[in-house]
Amino acid sequence: MMRLIEKGLMYGNLFHVNGQAMADRYNRALKHLTGKETTLTDFHVDISGYAPEVGEELEDHLYLNPQGCNRQFILLSTEQKSAPLLEAKFSTSRGILRQFITSNEAQLFALTARDAIAGELVNSVYSVTKPSHLFDIRKIRVEADTTSGVVSDAGKLDSMITEFRSRDDAWWDDVLIADMIKLAHKTGDVTRVPIRLGHTEYEQGNFWTSHFGGLYAFRDVEKPAVISVSDEDLGNLPVGKGGGAIGLHERTKIAKFLEDNDLVEPIVKARGVDAVAILRQKLDFIIVDVAATMEADLNRLRRQDLRSLARRYSELLPVEFHTLAKLLRWAEGGGAWPRISSNDPAYFYTLRSKPHADRDLVNMLLAELSMLDVRQLFICHKELFYSRYRTWPDQKKAFVADFLAREYQVDKAGAREALFGSGDASMEEPPQAEPRDVVDIVGPWGAVRRTR
Known part of the structure; x- marks a missing residue:
């Protein structure tokens, strides 16, 4: 495989983690998500923060994807949006991560300037032990925060500010005021620069998954069907005529399915x-x-x-x-x-x-x-x-x-x-964009105020 790597045809366009400081940020997020740490200070991560080198070290290439159905991720930089997704279990995962980063780029740029972001693509299924479980996944929700909990704290502070403004006796509530000041030291002035991650829910319609030997699930077309790569008996599925999968060897059925749905x-x-x-x-x-x-x-x-x-x-x-x-x-x-x-x-x-x-x-x-x-x-x-x-x-x-x-x-x-x-x-992964000026991304005052 070295021939492919040398020509940029494998592991290309990954984000380079280089140096103790950035590795320490990665480790904080890694420990937060998995309880594990890496001793490496020079490695490369994909859009989800997965590093092949770390996978080798931990002897677990699914260390950020337990059970293969709730992908966890680590963001060190918004530049990761241009990286591929390695060890993918669902064809939709990279698109969701990329949309999330793009939609929240200004906020994520500011947050990753000081800390790593740890998150997860959450759905209602925690393990895929039966093929039918795959079809319970309809919505994917992105949950993300810095390892120090800045996003969560900003939400708490915002609620406290709302309470403070709505209560007539709030000026005499020393505990509330003290808590607000304490959180503001971590988050900055959220009234001027809100810290809020939006666009966090995504639909999973038609998709490919590597589970059960490989499946193509077309459920949002006029005549739904599941196409199975393996000969494994998948049982009754809630998609397609009769609930059975079409085998990859059933060429006439696949051709008819593709034609019927244009x-x-x-x-x-x-x-x-x-x-x-x-x-x-x-x-x-x-x-x-x-x-x-x-x-x-x-x-x-x-x-x-x-x-x-x-x-x-x-x-x-x-x-x-x-x-x-x-x-x-x-x-x-x-x-x-x-x-x-x-x-x-x-x-x-x-x-x-x-x-x-x-x-x-x-x-x-x-x-x-x-x-x-x-x-x-x-x-x-x-x-x-x-x-x-x-x-x-x-x-x-x-x-x-x-x-x-x-x-x-x-x-x-x-x-x-x-x-x-x-x-x-x-x-295909787009080429790396030229770095944007900080002022263009977060404005002249920055997205997060520094505490003295």
């Missing part, structure tokens, strides 16, 4: 798409997959070299290759229209999601149904990509890593728009 479109008919270039690249990936198993030399391949490999291993090329080749000939204007049914292994290679709210989720599903297209797999389903990558011959690992670094990494947004259409920024 979720996908053929690549060759999509607007603003160079279908010929996309199909050629899919064919190239299939050729490389076969050639790598035959230990062919894959260094610095040109288009001519790939054609040569296709001829050499023509008898070994799978059905997907031959079907996509027919579609490519039609797209280039030199062949008949091929009839491709859902039973054809190439069927899902020919589709992409239509523009809608669940575009990322549908493209993620399509990537899992067309895993020889390594570029789409990397963009849409990174965890599965990394899992598959570990099983590949070294020749294929080198080719794919070089291709992604050369053709995708240099222009992520452009590549995503070319493949999936405009408006797909959520598929």
Whole structure:
């Protein structure tokens, strides 16, 4: 995996924790949430504050995600909003964290200037022991505060101020006044600069989860369904016709579900798409997959070299290759229209999601149904990509890593728009924004007054 890390294709865009002071802040939050601490002073965290290095040290990569259903998080900086979410159990978690940080950026910027923030994505389910428990999760509430409890104290002070203003005898209540002064030393003047985190409730509609071997739950569409990656018996589910899940191998049922809900479109008919270039690249990936198993030399391949490999291993090329080749000939204007049914292994290679709210989720599903297209797999389903990558011959690992670094990494947004259409920024972590001036974020007086 070092090849991917070196090329920025794995653990990229993480927030760097460097130095004793910042590590101490992290430890205070970590102990507050888990009772554990790290001895490290140099590590990298994702949007939730999870650090692979700390996970290795603690021998627990779910140290911030117990039971895999109530994600805890540590914020050291609002810059974490641009980081990926590692060890994700739900496809919705990163989006919720990013929205929370963005919606409360000014407040969080000021609070993290002095302390770490510890929080949790809370739902009504505390453990997922049955598949049906997943469908009890409808709303996610974000609870967050500094390790010293500034947000909570600000809420208490605000209530005290309201009481003080509404009571006629409040001027003679020495205890109330003393408590207000004590809290104000911690929070500053909350009447001028309120400390309040808003936008803390989020809906979880359609989602993917890694639980029970992997599930795609589409419950907010016209004809709901659950698509199961594993062959595990999931029992009766409160989604879909008859309450049963569709297996990933039931291709015709999946195709009908996608069509009935108008979720996908053929690549060759999509607007603003160079279908010929996309199909050629899919064919190239299939050729490389076969050639790598035959230990062919894959260094610095040109288009001519790939054609040569296709001829050499023509008898070994799978059905997907031959079907996509027919579609490519039609797209280039030199062949008949091929009839491709859902039973054809190439069927899902020919589709992409239509523009809608669940575009990322549908493209993620399509990537899992067309895993020889390594570029789409990397963009849409990174965890599965990394899992598959570990099983590949070294020749294929080198080719794919070089291709992604050369053709995708240099222009992520452009590549995503070319493949999936405009408006797909959520598929990939955005580049780090330039640091904003403090005055632009919190105003000339600051969001939290310092005590003398």
